[in-house]
Amino acid sequence: MQGQQQQAYDRGITIFSPDGRLYQVEYAREAVKRGTTSIGVRTADGVVLVVDKRTRSPLMEPKSIEKLHKVADHVAIASAGHVADARQLIDFARRRAQVEELRYEEPMDVEALTKAVTDNIQQYTQVGGARPFGAALLIGGISDDVPRLFETDPSGTSNEWKAVAIGSDRADVQSFLEDEWHDDLSIEEGVELGIRALSRIREESVEPAGLGVGTITVDNPVYEELSDEEIQEYVDDLEDIEDVEDEQE
Amino acid sequence: MQGQQQQAYDRGITIFSPDGRLYQVEYAREAVKRGTTSIGVRTADGVVLVVDKRTRSPLMEPKSIEKLHKVADHVAIASAGHVADARQLIDFARRRAQVEELRYEEPMDVEALTKAVTDNIQQYTQVGGARPFGAALLIGGISDDVPRLFETDPSGTSNEWKAVAIGSDRADVQSFLEDEWHDDLSIEEGVELGIRALSRIREESVEPAGLGVGTITVDNPVYEELSDEEIQEYVDDLEDIEDVEDEQE
Amino acid sequence: MQGQQQQAYDRGITIFSPDGRLYQVEYAREAVKRGTTSIGVRTADGVVLVVDKRTRSPLMEPKSIEKLHKVADHVAIASAGHVADARQLIDFARRRAQVEELRYEEPMDVEALTKAVTDNIQQYTQVGGARPFGAALLIGGISDDVPRLFETDPSGTSNEWKAVAIGSDRADVQSFLEDEWHDDLSIEEGVELGIRALSRIREESVEPAGLGVGTITVDNPVYEELSDEEIQEYVDDLEDIEDVEDEQE
Amino acid sequence: MQGQQQQAYDRGITIFSPDGRLYQVEYAREAVKRGTTSIGVRTADGVVLVVDKRTRSPLMEPKSIEKLHKVADHVAIASAGHVADARQLIDFARRRAQVEELRYEEPMDVEALTKAVTDNIQQYTQVGGARPFGAALLIGGISDDVPRLFETDPSGTSNEWKAVAIGSDRADVQSFLEDEWHDDLSIEEGVELGIRALSRIREESVEPAGLGVGTITVDNPVYEELSDEEIQEYVDDLEDIEDVEDEQE
């Protein structure tokens, strides 16, 4: 179905096409693909989120690129797609997590938080007067001493993952993760895997300032972002490995 | 009626076409057909729901695929179609069942619950400002010691069934159920029938992790999901049968 | 007026065409014609409603086909057309009948109830933001010891009838009723007339499970549905008659 | 102005055309012309309303055809056009007449009631979100011992008349009334004039059951509908007259 016909489903509110698709939702997925890549890796002892923070000008502060967000002590979100849309969802998640924690006096369950976020997303795909959110999220956290990693898409669907990528090079990175991920990764190996996955899709070499890395562990379920120095160490190790790999070829 | 004319009924709110059809509702039915297959089987002593939980990546957690949902102790729902839409309906069903149980101090009647859900669905097909729900549901449960199995469609119509399939291969599976279902199935035979029905439409062999099976029985009207091990036993038996069948051919 | 011009009146809210017609209302009438046939017969001592309950699969429960509905002790409704729409109108009628009975401590007048239902229908044909109801109703009941039988259509018009058909074969069945109906039918003869009228438009022979028959009489103004056994007796008698007729030809 | 241009004014809310016309209102007038004819005759001592109640099937009850309505003891309305629309206006008139009578403890003035009705009609021609009413009314009654006869049209304009027709054959009947009406008609002569006017536009002979006649007189300002027997007498006299006329030709 091309050209004029497709146009018919573009206008006004989100409605079904004759083959049962919601074009506005699919177009919102395209908005996600236009964003940079974000990666989540779940390990036995924690969750890792890795995002691309390269700037389009050397005068821009990388730390102001909104891709990696603390939502509560035990939950963080990495986003891809329309930046301002993602921020709304993250603010929603923060407020919800706070309210629930105040009410029940314990950290909100990561899965329940994901569900609340996707319910909010779904409303924008069914009720008129607004467009869907053009953003996908990776929601990582610890609940009941178990690391959890969820992905949400613009339709309001969520899935739990062992390791997953969203954004512009999703297919390539996901395939790499499927090859490399295994059950007994340590949190450090998870960070390394995420950085390697992201570096593969770049032509130039990785700069620490162009990366954001966050972790939450079962032992210390408090979100932490790695400093540029910490990232640099991983990148150095990574280059050593690649040099070895290159030599081995 | 093709092309330009059909387009006219696609836009804006749900309205009648000259031949008395509601296109948005029919398109929502297409969205259901795009989903995986879910199956319900009513037996003399209970209800069985069987769903397809295959993942598109080995890194995705099958248990996070939202197809099988406990609504109350005595009621569960299997869905097909737009996942986020189905979740809204299931949440609606849960809240309603809770409220009614609190008010009347007894479990809500399964038929009454089905009616409440379909009334909600119908509103979205008549009142403007929103699109219909792109999901079908199988609502199974026990009321007054009687197993009940209802199906809802995107128009807000419901029907009661002895055994029924919704989703991508409905016609094939329904035909198989019509041949195989009989009055005096035990709950175990119902599970077996559901798994056999679902396995017929797959090319590869069935993996327990790719299946979800839930049951509620008259004797113990509490919803239970089968573990992977329990499903594996049914699958093994099923393969034995098929081997025998193959040999007999 | 064909093609492009007609299209103009299809979109958005219900508005007048240049020749003073309301297309959305006429299309809703088409939705009624797409439904199965329902029949009402008024006799000297009561009212009979006969509906078609054939199922599209042997696994579907005929009793779950929503065509015949008790509204209050002394009133019942048979519907044709969009099932979920009809259910909304019937729920509306039930609530109204209950409220009025509570307020005035006597059963609500059947004509007043019909008027309330048609006022509700009319609103959906004039005020924007919703489509008309795609359903016609036969409202039968007893008021002041008099049997009453009303028909409502999607425009919100009602008429009182001695005998009437709605749905897919209205014209044929109505013509048959005009030939056969007479003033001094007993309630049993009314049931027989309704079943004969419905059976005429079927190619296969009538199965009791595929029929729904309800009656309210002046002597006992409480709605009753016939059991499959009772319907079977009528069908047997009917076949005897037809055999005789065939022989006589 | 034809075809495509005209289409432009058909959609959405009621707006002006370049030549200052309101098409939706004019189309609503067409809906009135599609209705049967209703006639009002004012005489020195009262007001007469005559309506066409022929049925489309011998099984339909003529008395259920909604054309002639008592609004208060001293006011009645005859309608033409979209039946369900007219009923809304008549209900509006009834409620208004009741409220005013309760407030001021005297019957509401017929002219004031007409104005209230036309104000309601006008709102539907100017404010968006609804279509105009597709009905015209003849409002007849007695105020301050004076017979009054008003006509309302779909634009919300009203006029007072000595005698007037609305509906399908308005022009013909009005011309007949202009020839035949005179100042000193008695109420009986008014009834006769109305019946004669209506019978002229029918090919078949007039049946009492196919006519509705209502009167209100200054001496007894209480609305009364003639029985079939009373109408039959007028029809008989009418045929005598016509026979005489035929002979005289």
Place this chain on the structure above:
Amino acid sequence: MQGQQQQAYDRGITIFSPDGRLYQVEYAREAVKRGTTSIGVRTADGVVLVVDKRTRSPLMEPKSIEKLHKVADHVAIASAGHVADARQLIDFARRRAQVEELRYEEPMDVEALTKAVTDNIQQYTQVGGARPFGAALLIGGISDDVPRLFETDPSGTSNEWKAVAIGSDRADVQSFLEDEWHDDLSIEEGVELGIRALSRIREESVEPAGLGVGTITVDNPVYEELSDEEIQEYVDDLEDIEDVEDEQE
């Protein structure tokens, strides 16, 4: 700008065209031109309003033609254009004049009343969801012993006049008024001027019943409508004058 382009500004709410015009307002002015002519004449000692009340059938009551309206003791309004729209504006003026008089315990200033009416008109040209009023008004009255005569148009603009015409033959009548009006007209001469102006645009001779004439004078600031007899005297005099004029030619 013709055809298709013009169409673009016809739909939906009142918006600017590329050349800065509001088409719906201009079309509403066309609706005024489709109405009959109304005339206002201000004299040294009062204000005169003259309207056309010819009927389209001899059976219609001329007094029921809504063109001349008392708004308060000291203010009256003559209208042209869409009758039901004008009535809304006049009702608005009446209510406003009443409220203000109650609040300040003196008659509302005519200019302030005109401003209130035009503010109301303007809202319908700017805020969506309704169309402009298709009516122009002549608001005549006495404030502080000074005769005032205002005209309002569908854009919500008002102007004060010595003498002015609105409606179908505005240009011709205005030109006549410009030739004939002078500062020291008496109220009787004002009435005569108005009747002469209106009679000029008619082919047939003027009938008193086809005219409405209202006056308010400084000496007795209470609105009065002339009786048919009083109008007849003016018409007779008028014909004498014309006979003389004809003779003089």
Place this chain on the structure above:
Amino acid sequence: MQGQQQQAYDRGITIFSPDGRLYQVEYAREAVKRGTTSIGVRTADGVVLVVDKRTRSPLMEPKSIEKLHKVADHVAIASAGHVADARQLIDFARRRAQVEELRYEEPMDVEALTKAVTDNIQQYTQVGGARPFGAALLIGGISDDVPRLFETDPSGTSNEWKAVAIGSDRADVQSFLEDEWHDDLSIEEGVELGIRALSRIREESVEPAGLGVGTITVDNPVYEELSDEEIQEYVDDLEDIEDVEDEQE
């Protein structure tokens, strides 16, 4: 960008065109250009507003032409464009100035008043459901003993000016003002400059009744309109000057 493309931005609410323009706002500016010219001149000791009040008929009262408006003792507004729109803005300014004066017990600052007005204008260019105001204003007044002169346009932008023209001949008049305005004009010279500027764009000679002139001075910050006699004196002087200029050529 011509024809069909331009059309796309004309309908519905005010939205951006691909090149970042707001067509409805630009069209509203065209509405301003269709109005007559208004001029503001700031001098060392006050502000002058000069407007065109020519009438289209000798029977229209020039004083009823709404172009020059007192808003508070120390502020006045001259308008150009859609008259009824301008009146809304002026009423808004009056109410705001009153409320602020009541609250702070001192006259509202002219700049703050201008900002309030432009905020109101801006809302109509961004929020749907209404069109922009088709009027420009010159807001002149005295605050803190300083003369201020602001211009507002339909986008909601304001600028402060030494001397400025709005309306049909803005470009010509502005160019004349740029040549003639200087820092040490007296208020009388400011009036003279304004009248000369306006007279240049007229073909016929200036009549005092066709002009409106208002002034506010620092010494006596109370708005005053010149009488016809006062204007006549300026016009006489002006003609003397022009005669001299003509002679000098």
Place this chain on the structure above:
Amino acid sequence: MQGQQQQAYDRGITIFSPDGRLYQVEYAREAVKRGTTSIGVRTADGVVLVVDKRTRSPLMEPKSIEKLHKVADHVAIASAGHVADARQLIDFARRRAQVEELRYEEPMDVEALTKAVTDNIQQYTQVGGARPFGAALLIGGISDDVPRLFETDPSGTSNEWKAVAIGSDRADVQSFLEDEWHDDLSIEEGVELGIRALSRIREESVEPAGLGVGTITVDNPVYEELSDEEIQEYVDDLEDIEDVEDEQE
């Protein structure tokens, strides 16, 4: 994608195009590019904002050009694009900063203020019934003794910068800033850099009245605008430098 297809995304609310873009937001960015250039420079000890205030007529007051705005003592905003839109955002920022300061009794954090502004902007890109803001902002201020400089765009995204340009010549100026900006600029060197950057894109020489320059320093975190004399000094120095540069070439 050209012509007809693009049109489809222009109308009504802000929705996604098939390739995941929001055209109304992109068109709003074009509105920003149509505005004059504004520049922000962060130095070690403060923030500098430089804006273009050239007037289109010598009679316009440059100080009335709304480009540089004090928001609180410690925060200022420079804008580019649609002036009236920017003013709304700046008013929003002012109110928010005031409320927060009152609540927490300390100046609002600059980053938090930026987030509040961008959340407001985002709402206008997702929820229907209004268009996006056609303005970009540079928000500069001091928080916790650290200079901050943020940019917001019409999508509701913000970024932090060392030095940045918005408006018509963004690309050229940004490239110049990238070449010239370094870490240890003093606040005076920041002002000089900003003025040089803006002067490069002008053909004529820079006039102090045509420039606006504001600064906030860590030592004295109170926003100050430079006087014309202060700007003149910078411009003089700048010309000396350029003369030297010219000589060196």
